[in-house]
Every structure is written in structure tokens, then in C-alpha cells.
Amino acid sequence: MKISVDRTVLLKALAHVQSVVEKRNTIPILANVMLEAKDGVLTLTATDMEIAVVERVAGVEVSRPGRTTAPASTLYEIVRKLADGAKVELDHKGGDAPLVLRAGRANANLNVLPVEDFPSMTEGKMPHHFALKAGTLRDLIDRTKFAISTEETRYYLNGIYLHAAESDGAKVLRAVATDGHRLARVEEPLPEGAAGMPGVIVPRKTVAEVRKLADETQDEVSIHLSDTKIRFDIGTVQLTSKLIDGTFPEYERVIPKGNDKILRVGKKAFADAVGRVASISTEKSRPVKLSVSRGNLMLTANSPELGQMQDELDEELVSYDAAPIEIGFQAKYLTDITDQISEQVEFHFADGAAPTIVKDAGRGDALYVLMPMRV
Incomplete structure (x- = not known):
């Protein structure tokens, strides 16, 4: 793989994907970002096995198609400290060869890990689909996230419960969070396609990552979900997350x-x-x-x-x-x-x-x- 890309473009993409990488983990490949280049597009993928973020960057000069993995936080820090306007060249000759980064007079050799070891969690059908304006999604999150529990023993409260409901005869999309001391319930008109959705609990970390991404667009956010996963398509970024496997309490009773x-x-x-x-x-x-x-x-x-x-x-x-x-x-x-x-x-x-x-x-x-x- 050999590409040339503007430093600002690469930095923005790396900022999106590296934020889901856990700084401390026992599986080395999870500290890496996967880079794949072909047909003028660079695709970056990172995961912690609970969340996967994929970003596609168009308009990249691809001299040699290919793919590799590199340490996510190290690559991000190097690119972050390069001069504005720099052209970044990434060159990987395959196998165990290092990923070579060049920008002006700066260059770095980064150790890689096999692409085959990189896990995928973006497979599987997500039969339910609807869209929300980015502002609506931000509003739902902002007015409920403060009530998410941080008590790990009650894991089923560690997220926002998103479901279709009825309020005063109208169908609504409802977001609910509670930590047992306070409860937040916010609703919006039910978007087209959401009527048959299952009630799902979106984890706290996912909520935080989606909220950051939603800040960068005014367009619609496409949401796909199944009983076990949810995916948010936000601009050029696709975030897939596992859902909390638990039963949210019957909050209406409280x-x-x-x-x-x-x-x-x-x-x-x-x-x-x-x-x-x-x-x-x-x-x-x-x-x-x-x-x-x-x-x-x-x-x-x-x-x-x-x-x-x-x-x-x-x-x-x-x-x-x-x-x-x-x-x-x-x-x-x-x-x-x-x-x-x-x-x-x-x-x-x-x-x-x-x-x-x-x-x-x-x-x-x-x-x-x-x-x-x-x-």
C-alpha cells in the first residue's frame, strides 16, 4: 500500500476512529487501526470489540493499493504534530515490513500487525432502518445522557433506552435514561421506518461517540438496528455498536x-x-x-x-x-x-x-x- 493524503484530512479521520481504541487492552491488534487503500479511497477502521468505527476518505492519491494495520494512537499523535498543509505519504511494502510515514523531512517507521488478525464486527443484518436529523439526535442525547447510570453492577442502566412508544395518542420515538435517583424521558415524533423497531439499550460509550460525530454535521443521520447491534451513518463515518444485552426496567411505573x-x-x-x-x-x-x-x-x-x-x-x-x-x-x-x-x-x-x-x-x-x- 502506498498513498499520499493531506495532513488535515487524515488527521480528522484518525481523530474519529482512534477515540474508540482502548488505551489499555490485552489484545494487541485492538490498539491498531486498519488502513485500506484502493480506487482513490482510504478506509480506516478501529474497534474495541464493542464499537467499530469506519471512515472512508475520498480523493486520496493511491500509488499502490493494499491494506495494513498500525498503532492508532501513535499514528494519530504523529499526524497531529505535523505542520498544517503537510502532505503525508504512507508506504507499506507488505508482510512484516513497517509502515513508513513521510511528511517533508519527517519520517517514521511504525510496526504493523497482520490484517488477518483484525476483528470485524460490522457483519450481520440490521433489518430496521430510520433517519433522524443530526440536531434531533443531539437533542435526544443531550437531554437524557446525564441520567445514565455509571454503576456497572446494574449494567442494563448503563445506556439510553431507545424505543417506539405512544404518547397522548401520537406515536413517538422515546429515549429514556435512569440511574435510580433521577430519570429522563424525552420523545420526538416517530420517524418513518421506526414503528417495528425493538426496544434497545445504546451503551454509554457509544452515546458519547455518536454525540461527538453528530456535532460535525447538519445532515440526516441514518440509523440501522437489530436486536443485538446498532449502526449510525454520519457523513463519511459509520459507527457500529453492540447493544446492552439486558432488560430495561418498566420505567413508567416509577x-x-x-x-x-x-x-x-x-x-x-x-x-x-x-x-x-x-x-x-x-x-x-x-x-x-x-x-x-x-x-x-x-x-x-x-x-x-x-x-x-x-x-x-x-x-x-x-x-x-x-x-x-x-x-x-x-x-x-x-x-x-x-x-x-x-x-x-x-x-x-x-x-x-x-x-x-x-x-x-x-x-x-x-x-x-x-x-x-x-x-
Whole structure:
């Protein structure tokens, strides 16, 4: 294989594929990227056996077709540190010969591993297919990913549950994430082709990689899936991932019904007040107490070492017309949710010990559930 490619083009492609490579692994070939050149196209592939990323770079000068593998992070770092505008030549004469990289006066010999050892996880049929605008996909991810669990023992919560559902008589595509303390449920109109899809749990790492790729386009993202795999076609990049093999809990059962005490408060003023009172404690898990009464909201936080802080919001920012209530929530959880809300936060309370529903007063496509803390 012998090719010549612009440094900027190669760097962008390497950045996409090398990010899925695990820095520490016990299988040497998984630290490598596979490079295949033919018909003016360079194809780069990397995998950690859970995710595979394939990128096709067109317009490459291919002097000698072929394929090889090379250390992904090393190749990326070398190309990253080359001068802007450099032409990069990659030359592999086959077999155990090193991959030679030349750019101006710089050159490197990189050890290769056999292409035959490189695993493939892009095979297999994916019968379900639909498309989402990149902005819609970003929105679904951003408004749910904060609630993904990081607790490995409950592996079935380590991702976003994506499925077709019905909401107020309309068919929707719903994304749900929960860590047992908070739940995020966001929905979009069901795209054509998604009606028969199985409910799937997209792993946390996959969600992060897809979100980065979706930032680079405004076009539609094509999504293919089966019971065990999902594939995202984003521009020139194809990302295939295994799905979490588990059963997502019946989340509808934890969404409370009949929470009839409704507080509406300006998002920015509320988020700023939470940040101020939470600063009294260095423990992020300590609660912020909300004391709510007619037209009034007081926020309080305590620290055994540092003392107490409270903040009261102006009456014109607060709308509440029910019985007084005191309830506590972890400050970070409040902040994570209010970050997803545009202008006005809407809390639906039952009492000081029951789960609370949080909504964006200006949008009906997202719902959040927060478990209270004892205060």
C-alpha cells in the first residue's frame, strides 16, 4: 500500500476512529487501526470489540493499493504534530515490513500487525432502518445522557433506552435514561421506518461517540438496528455498536401520578440560587432544601463544618398556589435537569418524601423524575 493524503484530512479521520481504541487492552491488534487503500479511497477502521468505527476518505492519491494495520494512537499523535498543509505519504511494502510515514523531512517507521488478525464486527443484518436529523439526535442525547447510570453492577442502566412508544395518542420515538435517583424521558415524533423497531439499550460509550460525530454535521443521520447491534451513518463515518444485552426496567411505573402541587419558577434565577446555596458545602451529595409556600420559594443548604446558607427568590419569579411543602434534592441533580430547560422550570410535587416530576414549562416533549433526599 502506498498513498499520499493531506495532513488535515487524515488527521480528522484518525481523530474519529482512534477515540474508540482502548488505551489499555490485552489484545494487541485492538490498539491498531486498519488502513485500506484502493480506487482513490482510504478506509480506516478501529474497534474495541464493542464499537467499530469506519471512515472512508475520498480523493486520496493511491500509488499502490493494499491494506495494513498500525498503532492508532501513535499514528494519530504523529499526524497531529505535523505542520498544517503537510502532505503525508504512507508506504507499506507488505508482510512484516513497517509502515513508513513521510511528511517533508519527517519520517517514521511504525510496526504493523497482520490484517488477518483484525476483528470485524460490522457483519450481520440490521433489518430496521430510520433517519433522524443530526440536531434531533443531539437533542435526544443531550437531554437524557446525564441520567445514565455509571454503576456497572446494574449494567442494563448503563445506556439510553431507545424505543417506539405512544404518547397522548401520537406515536413517538422515546429515549429514556435512569440511574435510580433521577430519570429522563424525552420523545420526538416517530420517524418513518421506526414503528417495528425493538426496544434497545445504546451503551454509554457509544452515546458519547455518536454525540461527538453528530456535532460535525447538519445532515440526516441514518440509523440501522437489530436486536443485538446498532449502526449510525454520519457523513463519511459509520459507527457500529453492540447493544446492552439486558432488560430495561418498566420505567413508567416509577413516574408518579397525581402530583398536584405545581411550582413554576424562572430557570436561570432558580439555577443560580441552587449554585449559591450549594457552595456552602464541599460535599456534592448534600441536599438543597426547597421550602415552598404560596408565591414564595426559599432554598437552604447546611454544612456541619461550614454553616448554613439560604436564598429566597423574588415573588414575581415564583408561581405556587398549593399547601406549603419542604423537600430536598441533591444540588447536582437539580442542576443537571435545569440545564436541559429553556426558560421556566415546572415542579410537580406530591409531598416531601415522594418522587417529583420536573418539566420544561415551555415544552411538552421531555419529563424528568427526581427522588427526594431527607432534609
